[in-house]
Amino acid sequence: MATWILNASVVHPETGAREQQHFHIADGKISRRLSAAERPDTSGCEVIDAGGKLISPGFIDMHVHLREPGFEYKETIRSGTESAAKGGFTTIAPMPNTRPVTDAPDTVKFVLDKAAAEGVVRVLPYAAITKNELGRELTDFKALKEAGAIGFTDDGVGVQNAQMMKNAMALAASLGLPVIAHCEDDSLVEGAAVTEGAFAKRHGLKGIPNESEAIHVGRDILLAETTGVHYHVCHVSTEQSVRLIRLGKSVGVKVTAEVCPHHLVLSDEDIPDSMDANWKMNPPLRTPGDVEACIRGLEDGTIDMIVTDHAPHSAEEKARGLAKAPFGIHGFETAFPLLYTKFVRTGRWTLDFLLRRMTADPARVFGLPYGKLDVGAPADLTLIDLEKEQEVNPDSFLSQGRNTPFAGWKLYGWPVLTMVDGKVVWTEENGINR
Known part of the structure; x- marks a missing residue:
């Protein structure tokens, strides 16, 4: 009808x-x-x-974690897509760091079939760059594309070997698909849970330095220039990364980027002294200067889109404390209200700007036919x-993950x-x- x-x-x-x-x-x-x-x-x-x-056109989220297969106690494709729908999202792209890793055609098919049978929004899966996301051997890119993967990423870990990343980019470019990079130099982050900043200093904690992200961004922009691949930077969080992406775009490298609501709204100075692990995410909350750089990068087009990096975890996992709890926060059901309240109602952004960064722009970057209100x-x-004002209540989430720092906002x-x-x-x- x-x-x-x-x-x-x-x-x-x-x-x-x-x-x-x-x-x-x-x-x-x-x-x-x-x-x-x-x-x-x-x-x-x-x-x-x-x-x-x-x-509005349905929101498009090109960076999410549905956890299935393997971590169904955190989230399932069913619960995750229901949560996305409640948040206004109609197209989502899940990351491959599941168990098994989405590194084989059968796993891509599993995700697509499960989404068709139990999901309520459109699911476009990524596949892993390397087998088991171990950084040692490339996956079969051609077979993964034929199975339905829309791009390649080892999200959750950075590809540490430059030659491996260069080979991946060349292969992806030959197939006309993007490489989506989690940028993180492992040698700089081991044992740290928060950024190098005010909170880490106050509590005597080892911090994650900005350069741990920016080193990979700079390296990969050079590799993308050489290979001609569409290179997309995940969850940008630092001023240095924004600066490098801006430079890459200025010289014609096909580099695009995304930013998450929490990296636009919160800094490390907002983390409570209670050491609540609901404030622990990767990349971590950075300094106020980094937050402003990300906002300006989004405003001037250096950063192309907003994503949630929806990363549900169980309450038991997050109860382990800041040092031992896993990284990640819930994203779907708070994303638009958070950004609308913070930036549109305060007059910094127009409503159209926010809507485009959540709809038309991700569709443009990834060549999707969505994000429009046009006839046809x-x-x-x-x-x-x-006009509706409502308090964030994690108990009302449709996601299985209740891990959010925005409870009560x-x-x-x-x-x-x-x-x-x-x-x-x-x-x-x-x-x-x-």
């Missing part, structure tokens, strides 16, 4: 003004857009009255109540409906729809 979404608020990209429109959805696509003054014939159609709420585009849509701008390929998959009122 076709659907009409009536009285939805649309942001004009140039003026920022909002106007109400009606959207007709048929065969999984946006088939018509009418002005608010027009009266559509809704007979025989399902009708959704948006009541003036914002309509896939009907991946999110309705958002910009009062935020505005909460998704209320998510549609994928013309089907409503989640509503605030009724929850998940399968």
Whole structure:
């Protein structure tokens, strides 16, 4: 059955003004857009009255962890995609650091089949660069692409050997797929849980230095220049990395980058002295100067997109304390409200800017046909109540992971409906729809 979404608020990209429109959805696509003054014939159609709420292309998250296979006690493809839908995301790209690692065609197929059977949003898996993410032997890139992998990454660890990374880039370039890099020099980070900064000094802790990330960023930009690959930098967190990416782009290297909400909103100076491991993530929260550099990098286009790096863990794991708990925080269900409240309501960003960095820009970078409200585009849509204020309550998350530093924060701008390929998959009122 076709659907009409009536009285939805649309942001004009140039003026920022909002106007109400009606959207007709048929065969999984946006088939018509009418002005608010027009009266559509809704007979025989399902009708959704948006009541003036914002309509956006569904959010696209190109860096997530669904944990399955192997870590189902943290998250499953089912629970992770449900959480994504509640956060307004319609397309997500899971990382391969599962068990087994997504380094073989059968594992890629497992993820895709599981997502088709139990997921509620679109899942586009990455495959590993090296077997078991050990950095010793390249995976079969061609077979992984044929199985459905959209790119190659050893996320969770950095590829330490430069020749291995160069070979990977050359092979990926020959196949027309990107290399997505977790940038971290292992020799500089062993035994550290937080950045070199105020918190580490106050507590006498070994810190993770900025150069541990930036060294790999600089190395890989040079290798990308040589091989011609599309090189994408994961979760940028330092001023030095932003500077290097900006330089790479200025000389024509095909380098793109992403940043996470927590690296735009929090610094190491915000970490509580309680040593709460919900504030432990990798890359770690950096200094206020690094935060500002990342914000400016996103604003000037050096950083192309926002991702969540959604990384759920069990409560028992996070209870081990800052030194022993695993890195990572929940991301899906707080991302848009957090950034809308912090940057749009304060006037630093326009609403259109935030929406583009979460929709059209990731689609552009990875060549995806999503992130649009155009007639003929896939009907991946999110309705958002910009005026709704709500407290972050981890107990209400659909994810199995409750690990967030934002518990208790009062935020505005909460998704209320998510549609994928013309089907409503989640509503605030009724929850998940399968």
